[in-house]
Amino acid sequence: MGDEFDYQRVMDILGSREQFTQGDVACAYGALLGGCTFFAGYPITPATEIAESLARLMPRIGGVCAQMEDEIASISAVIGAAWTGRRAMTATSGPGFSLMQENIGYACMTETPCVIIDVQRSGPSTGQPTEPAQGDMMQARWGTHGDHALIALAPASVQECVDLTRLAFDLAEQYRTPVLVMTDGEVGHMREKIALPTAEQVTLRERRRPTMPSDQFVPFRAVQGRVPEMADFGTGYHTYVTGLTHDERGLPATDDAAVHTQLVARLCGKIEDAVAELTRVEIDNDEGATVGLVSYGISSRSAAGAVKLLRLQGVPVSHLRLVTVLPFPEQAVREFAAPLERIVVPELNLGQICHTVREAVEGTAVVEKVARIGGEIIQPAAIVRAVQEGGQPVRSG
Amino acid sequence: MFNKAEKIREKYIREEMWPSIFCTGCGIGNVLSYTMRALDELKLDIDRCVFCSGIGCSSRLPGYIEADGLHTTHGRAIAFATGVKLAAPDLNVVVFTGDGDLAGIGGNHFIHAARRNADLTVICVNNFNYGMTGGQVSPTTPVAAVATTAPYGNLEEPFDLCRLAIGAGAPYVARWTVGYPYETIEAIKNALAKPGFAFVELLMPCPTGYGKENEQREPAVAWQWYKENTITRGDLGRLDPEQRAANRKIVVGTLWDVQKPEYTARWAEFVQSL
């Protein structure tokens, strides 16, 4: 089962290249244009429209779409499907994301490519189901137990829901890892104009599969770089996949400290050491600025608004938007911070990524936050005020 | 017979995994050899089989088979297997699971998969306890049996896994003990051949976990218990009505076998119809 992709077949179903639609629907479009042919999910506001869109579209391109009994089953089915060679995805929001955590760790440990969209809503617990938030960012980093690394992207627009979901599938295959698309209820439900990519713009990065005879293939040995080739189930390679600590053959070696250390170091290293090539940031530097904003997702739009207002008033301010949030673009943030005295981080939570920013700049600039919860997005004026009068302090948690 | 067993072992077993982790007197090895025999007799292409499992002693089974295997998280084997099957309907997907894995933490996936009726063969090794973690009470532990977390005897009613499967919609359901090799092999063959969710419960002695507190520590005694405390459906039918009503033994045999539309075939038809 290869991931044969037929651009025209997908576009025949999606319709015109230019559309006016919702972020959630755009995620579904991005998935199909990213070669996704398997979706399993469970309804939850504000992510349900992704499942509803794919329930409608997926069978029309010959793919599979299943509503499972819960989110644990959804991520399980996605991982199972990925091992047959498919590009597979699930989509959820906070409560479901919590339920998926154990198996996200399983996907890290077994190096299973998959995409998980978290349309963040206000928590903890059931919280404010219909309200946007960015409260799952630390869960994205550390939600599953044990040392691990993965990739997280943060769309800030409906267009980016298409583009980053599409990209997520390529990155998942390239690094053999779960990739999280961390959107939110605002981006998920707002409507904007999108332009779908042309056939030339869509070239899928194929999964690297073994070509050697099966008796020579060592399923978890990385021959080239640190990502092993992946043999699809059913192709005669007889791969044993386990979440237990395993040697390069994939066989359990649970009481061997060296095997465990080597394995986990490789799994973390293959992502963390690729941070330079994974870094996607948008930088809007202002000559002479001593204050900068670091933002991501929906809050970066508030930040961009604040930058405009400040510059109109003649206040120089720089802005860095994180498109890749994990692995954290530490170097890019540090360089951005070099000329700055203060950095303000606006987030729809009580302060999550601001800590990572503070760690990255290591005291070269003071990091402050504009933290907002309750369901409304941050007003640019609040960020303007923080730049001019000082933001909220970031304290060690 | 011996020669044949040797050949089957050579053909299907992942030699690097030997010796197994199973205790002396444990029945899991038998489940493995019966499954291999069933596969062999059906001449299934091992390259097109995927063995999925959750967590537990019984869930270690896929590791011993030279084939594709997916040893997943506790309770989730059927959900993973559903993903494999829906994504690649041509593969033969087999699930090995334990009573705790299937009916405790994984109960929801079990009933929903039976309802959905995708073509899976689920083999549940029921040893009446959580063997791997050292003998805790499970959803199938009999009332009054002792477990490390029911030290004064179990007060909860156990599940009848087969009735649960039938109630949830499984088209094929059978129960045997590992003391019935030929019947078990037949049941596994039937389950593999059944298009749809096929469930085989295998009662099995666990001298280490369940046995130690319930007078079945000695493997020979444990195996004897299963002989004495089960009755085949055929034998039960031959009893007079009074004796039948008084029967307290566990009934083994083919308990359900009906035809139902299989899910992946329905999905393929539906996609074709669009």
Ligand SMILES: Cc1ncc(C[n+]2csc(CCOP(=O)(O)OP(=O)(O)O)c2C)c(N)n1
């Ligand atoms: C989420 C989770 N909870 C608990 C455990 C610990 N655990 C490992 S095996 C097991 C019980 C297995 O029992 P069963 O499925 O009956 O298998 P057996 O060992 O008896 O064959 C438990 C509770 C775990 N691995 N994961």
Ligand code: SF4
């Ligand atoms: S604990 Fe019980 S089930 Fe596990 S290997 Fe030992 S005897 Fe078998």
Ligand SMILES: [Mg+2]
């Ligand atoms: Mg058990």
